[in-house]
Amino acid sequence: MRKVPASCCNPESVSSDAAPLEASQIYAGCGSPVEMAAIKEGEVVVDLGSGGGFDAFKASRLVAPSGLVIGVDATAEMIWRARETTKKHDLSNVEFRLGEIEHVPVDSNSVDVVISNCVINLAPNKGVVFKEAYRILKPGGRLVVSDIIAQDDFKVDRKDLNAWVECIAGALPEAEYVALIKQAGFANIRVERRLPMSGGTEESACCTQGIASVTITATVPKEAESKGSRIR
Numbered sequence: 001m002r003k004v005p006a007s008c009c010n011p012e013s014v015s016s017d018a019a020p021l022e023a024s025q026i027y028a029g030c031g032s033p034v035e036m037a038a039i040k041e042g043e044v045v046v047d048l049g050s051g052g053g054f055d056a057f058k059a060s061r062l063v064a065p066s067g068l069v070i071g072v073d074a075t076a077e078m079i080w081r082a083r084e085t086t087k088k089h090d091l092s093n094v095e096f097r098l099g100e101i102e103h104v105p106v107d108s109n110s111v112d113v114v115i116s117n118c119v120i121n122l123a124p125n126k127g128v129v130f131k132e133a134y135r136i137l138k139p140g141g142r143l144v145v146s147d148i149i150a151q152d153d154f155k156v157d158r159k160d161l162n163a164w165v166e167c168i169a170g171a172l173p174e175a176e177y178v179a180l181i182k183q184a185g186f187a188n189i190r191v192e193r194r195l196p197m198s199g200g201t202e203e204s205a206c207c208t209q210g211i212a213s214v215t216i217t218a219t220v221p222k223e224a225e226s227k228g229s230r231i232r
């Protein structure tokens with residue numbers, strides 16, 4: 001079985017069998033949202049901050065033949081690479097859209113599952129991102145997010161660009177992170193997995209004590225019929 005090795009932003013090795021090598025090689029996640037999302041055939045899945053497409057490609061095998069995975073990323077180079085990989089392997093049930101996770105280019109109430117892997121920590125306004133996830137999800141839809149969170153006493157210089165690149169400058173304490181998900185309207189919020197970030201190299205700031213990778217699941221209440229006013 002091919003595996004993405006454990007690393008700084010990826011505290012456990014992750015199976016990469018279901019994703020093309022080109023996507024595995026530039027994987028930069030910190031958890032396994034696809035494995036925890038119980039994705040089914042026919043579902044519509046959106047991956048917020050899809051990068052090279054690692055999780056989107058894995059999810060696309062699960063929704064096939066009738067479902068669709070939409071990867072959204074703000075970096076044109078990432079979208080280009082993911083599209084090239086799609087073309088090269090003639091993959092279907094997956095597409096990539098250039099856009100911000102604060103303004104997701106997806107219709108309201110149209111998605112079954114939103115996943116995201118090590119991205120929302122980078123967003124200065126995480127509350128807006130969770131509101132966007134809530135807007136695009138159908139009533140009963142699921143959110144499965146792997147991300148980096150900070151312990152309460154974790155101190156980081158938020159002006160240090162390296163700390164942003166290492167996905168730690170924007171990390172919030174778990175309680176604050178969960179509160180933002182709740183404020184967006186989600187229910188059944190559960191921290192499913194919590195792993196200390198201990199896999200990196202010695203010189204890596206990611207190995208600093210006080211940060212962890214978590215995977216959080218939540219759902220849109222089934223009765224949330226009239227949510228989301230912005231239709232695209």
Ligand SMILES: C[S@@+](CC[C@H](N)C(=O)[O-])C[C@H]1O[C@@H](n2cnc3c(N)ncnc32)[C@H](O)[C@@H]1O
Nearest residue numbers: 027028029049050051073074075100101117119
């Ligand atoms: C650490 S990488 C993770 C990529 C991918 N999820 C993975 O696991 O390989 C973060 C990704 O988020 C994207 N990103 C960061 N901020 C974003 C934003 N505001 N909107 C959309 N994408 C964003 C970056 O372009 C980058 O591809």
